[in-house]
Amino acid sequence: MLFTPREEIQGRIDKLRPLIEKASIDGVFFHYKIDYFYLSGTMQDSLLFVPLEGKPILFVKREIGRARRESPLDEIVPIRSMKDIKPYIGNLKRVGLQLDVVPYNDVIKFKSILGDVELVNASPLTQELRKKKSPFEIGLMERAASITKKVYELVPNVLKEGMMEIELGGILEAYAKTLGHESLLRVRSLNYEAYSWHILSGRTGSIVSQSDSPMGGLGLSPAFPVGASMKKIKRDEPILVDFGGCYHGYQSDQTRMFAIGHMPDMYVKAYEVCREIHYRVLDKALLGVSGRELFEYSKGLAKEAGFGDYYLGYEPHKVRFLAHGIGLELSEMPFIAHRTDYPIEEGMTFAIEPKMVFPKKGSAGFENTVLMEKGSYRVLTDIDENIIIV
Amino acid sequence: MLFTPREEIQGRIDKLRPLIEKASIDGVFFHYKIDYFYLSGTMQDSLLFVPLEGKPILFVKREIGRARRESPLDEIVPIRSMKDIKPYIGNLKRVGLQLDVVPYNDVIKFKSILGDVELVNASPLTQELRKKKSPFEIGLMERAASITKKVYELVPNVLKEGMMEIELGGILEAYAKTLGHESLLRVRSLNYEAYSWHILSGRTGSIVSQSDSPMGGLGLSPAFPVGASMKKIKRDEPILVDFGGCYHGYQSDQTRMFAIGHMPDMYVKAYEVCREIHYRVLDKALLGVSGRELFEYSKGLAKEAGFGDYYLGYEPHKVRFLAHGIGLELSEMPFIAHRTDYPIEEGMTFAIEPKMVFPKKGSAGFENTVLMEKGSYRVLTDIDENIIIV
Numbered sequence: 001m002l003f004t005p006r007e008e009i010q011g012r013i014d015k016l017r018p019l020i021e022k023a024s025i026d027g028v029f030f031h032y033k034i035d036y037f038y039l040s041g042t043m044q045d046s047l048l049f050v051p052l053e054g055k056p057i058l059f060v061k062r063e064i065g066r067a068r069r070e071s072p073l074d075e076i077v078p079i080r081s082m083k084d085i086k087p088y089i090g091n092l093k094r095v096g097l098q099l100d101v102v103p104y105n106d107v108i109k110f111k112s113i114l115g116d117v118e119l120v121n122a123s124p125l126t127q128e129l130r131k132k133k134s135p136f137e138i139g140l141m142e143r144a145a146s147i148t149k150k151v152y153e154l155v156p157n158v159l160k161e162g163m164m165e166i167e168l169g170g171i172l173e174a175y176a177k178t179l180g181h182e183s184l185l186r187v188r189s190l191n192y193e194a195y196s197w198h199i200l201s202g203r204t205g206s207i208v209s210q211s212d213s214p215m216g217g218l219g220l221s222p223a224f225p226v227g228a229s230m231k232k233i234k235r236d237e238p239i240l241v242d243f244g245g246c247y248h249g250y251q252s253d254q255t256r257m258f259a260i261g262h263m264p265d266m267y268v269k270a271y272e273v274c275r276e277i278h279y280r281v282l283d284k285a286l287l288g289v290s291g292r293e294l295f296e297y298s299k300g301l302a303k304e305a306g307f308g309d310y311y312l313g314y315e316p317h318k319v320r321f322l323a324h325g326i327g328l329e330l331s332e333m334p335f336i337a338h339r340t341d342y343p344i345e346e347g348m349t350f351a352i353e354p355k356m357v358f359p360k361k362g363s364a365g366f367e368n369t370v371l372m373e374k375g376s377y378r379v380l381t382d383i384d385e386n387i388i389i390v
Numbered sequence: 391m392l393f394t395p396r397e398e399i400q401g402r403i404d405k406l407r408p409l410i411e412k413a414s415i416d417g418v419f420f421h422y423k424i425d426y427f428y429l430s431g432t433m434q435d436s437l438l439f440v441p442l443e444g445k446p447i448l449f450v451k452r453e454i455g456r457a458r459r460e461s462p463l464d465e466i467v468p469i470r471s472m473k474d475i476k477p478y479i480g481n482l483k484r485v486g487l488q489l490d491v492v493p494y495n496d497v498i499k500f501k502s503i504l505g506d507v508e509l510v511n512a513s514p515l516t517q518e519l520r521k522k523k524s525p526f527e528i529g530l531m532e533r534a535a536s537i538t539k540k541v542y543e544l545v546p547n548v549l550k551e552g553m554m555e556i557e558l559g560g561i562l563e564a565y566a567k568t569l570g571h572e573s574l575l576r577v578r579s580l581n582y583e584a585y586s587w588h589i590l591s592g593r594t595g596s597i598v599s600q601s602d603s604p605m606g607g608l609g610l611s612p613a614f615p616v617g618a619s620m621k622k623i624k625r626d627e628p629i630l631v632d633f634g635g636c637y638h639g640y641q642s643d644q645t646r647m648f649a650i651g652h653m654p655d656m657y658v659k660a661y662e663v664c665r666e667i668h669y670r671v672l673d674k675a676l677l678g679v680s681g682r683e684l685f686e687y688s689k690g691l692a693k694e695a696g697f698g699d700y701y702l703g704y705e706p707h708k709v710r711f712l713a714h715g716i717g718l719e720l721s722e723m724p725f726i727a728h729r730t731d732y733p734i735e736e737g738m739t740f741a742i743e744p745k746m747v748f749p750k751k752g753s754a755g756f757e758n759t760v761l762m763e764k765g766s767y768r769v770l771t772d773i774d775e776n777i778i779i780v
Contacts, residue, residue: 100494
């Protein structure tokens with residue numbers, strides 16, 4: 001089991017400090033585990049305090065022994081309840097909290113412990129930081145991508161006519177787990193869940209659901225209305241496999257297409273157009289233009305190719321993003337979307353996913369997790385790009 | 391795919407109304423999908439408004455067509471943003487929101503739409519309602535339990551010396567999915583996640599983690615520090631399989647023990663004591679005593695049997711509950727715990743899980759999902775109760 005190195009954690013804290021200062025905050029408390037993991041190396045039940053000056057303090061409810069082994073921070077203090085932090089934190093006036101995710105009641109309760117303080121949402125600080133990945137993080141994402149590569153290589157060996165979408169999903173996931181896949185895809189949302197088993201075949205590829213995705217799939221029930229379903233996979237229909245992987249908390253995301261027997265021409269064409277859009281957008285991203293410009297450019301390419309009505313979904317269900325950042329969360333900064341006003345820069349990782357959805361018919365799509373490197377980009381999900389026919 | 395019947399939803403709304411009145415609330419908004427699913431039948435991206443009088447209104451962001459098919463409610467209105475609800479809701483003074491789970495910023499934003507209103511946490515209302523299950527809900531839990539029964543029957547056929555815990559977990563989960571298992575175990579918490587693959591063998595059964603459980607397991611990494619690990623399963627060690635199932639959103643939870651070759655006597659004895667505690671507590675629960683009394687009674691039984699130091703964990707990591715309610719969430723009302731002041735009543739479903747943890751050695755445990763019925767109880771997870779040796 002790999003622990004986050006001391007210099008890695010120190011580097012992140014060092015980058016966070018100027019952002020805290022710039023926001024005129026006296027100190028930030030991290031309640032949400034994704035962010036305190038990023039800054040401490042542990043997901044034990046904790047609360048991380050990063051003051052503007054002085055050492056960060058990790059308050060741990062459970063389990064202190066593991067937190068001490070996993071986190072290289074110097075100050076790790078066991079607590080039984082939130083009140084126990086009081087003697088450690090000094091006099092604060094303006095305090096950062098993760099107001100976008102911490103429940104209302106928890107914030108109010110925490111404020112009653114801190115006393116008369118002004119609260120500021122500190123999530124933009126870590127979101128900004130996490131936008132660019134360190135070599136250590138990229139290494140973990142490469143591991144995640146190497147797991148999913150093997151998963152895609154398994155598909156032609158196990159895909160059979162008449163098997164249920166969810167059956168295929170289960171087999172792939174079971175295999176991925178033996179390679180270290182951690183199965184949960186974390187998203188920063190109260191209601192949105194993502195699953196590894198996003199496998200859609202034929203008509204289920206045209207079904208929209210609650211997720212902000214061109215196609216949601218049928219899912220298993222009204223309580224799980226996204227992803228693979230009990231539908232049986234047939235011959236000669238498009239099979240879209242969008243299998244998210246996760247290694248030591250870091251995710252990879254990609255989409256490839258399969259068919260049993262024959263892939264109908266419309267989907268072959270749509271897939272090729274998606275692949276072309278994917279690479280032409282990446283090439284253009286190297287010029288340093290904004291995400292919005294890249295998004296509009298991609299729409300133009302889809303229209304030119306005759307797929308404008310189907311690109312990123314059909315009306316009124318089109319989505320307004322082409323790429324989402326990826327790392328500890330499945331959907332984080334940066335985005336290539338209708339409102340993104342920043343360019344894609346060195347060190348950023350994102351999943352770029354041009355997809356075409358044909359109402360009541362099916363869908364085609366291509367997706368990779370990509371790293372922006374000095375003067376170029378690198379596809380981390382280095383998987384056969386051909387449509388695979390079994 | 392099964393939709394929630396109209397009379398079922400109507401019955402739940404009818405029971406909610408007096409609780410709204412009692413709390414002197416003008417109307418309640420449900421943002422969190424577990425509760426709006428309970429009251430509407432859909433998990434599409436929605437916001438449910440239940441006024442003190444008049445018809446509930448389901449505001450749907452995505453996807454309106456599915457919401458209309460899944461929900462029997464009469465008033466289902468598409469919205470693009472929260473602001474669009476304004477014309478529908480009239481003049482409210484005291485408003486219920488799910489303040490225990492909805493993020494602070496969302497509450498503040500929502501309040502700015504509602505104007506000058508007093509906010510009340512409405513979650514206790516649905517938690518109270520959901521404490522007792524209807525025959526429809528019990529039917530779904532029986533289906534979940536029938537899936538997990540088959541999963542446990544598969545274990546002796548696939549369990550092999552040298553396989554990793556997570557490998558066994560993956561195989562069981564893949565099989566469960568073909569039967570309709572939905573894989574995610576939902577909990578009402580920002581940071582706590584539960585996995586189906588809670589499989590601990592030998593020493594990993596003694597490892598504590600961030601979860602409020604007697605044993606958390608080693609997990610896969612500091613980012614997934616709970617449940618099955620890459621540890622290889624050996625001969626002659628206790629193997630604890632705590633595999634949560636889920637069908638149409640409703641969960642079942644149980645634990646059984648396995649061994650390859652031979653189960654050491656200490657674990658056999660501990661398992662038998664757990665089983666005895668489980669049944670004796672259920673018998674006593676029929677007398678209508680409080681959860682606290684049942685909890686203390688169980689501690690007395692464990693001590694009498696010589697297992698006091700290991701019961702529900704070892705110091706300082708003992709947990710203070712013996713049973714948790716179960717349904718749409720893995721941990722909901724009712725509880726049998728150190729502070730529960732109500733009795734277990736007809737219609738309640740809960741997972742009762744006496745467990746023994748031996749520091750640095752391993753653990754043993756027994757668990758069932760149980761329904762309280764008129765004058766008796768019924769074990770829904772009707773699975774072979776013997777330790778299985780392969």
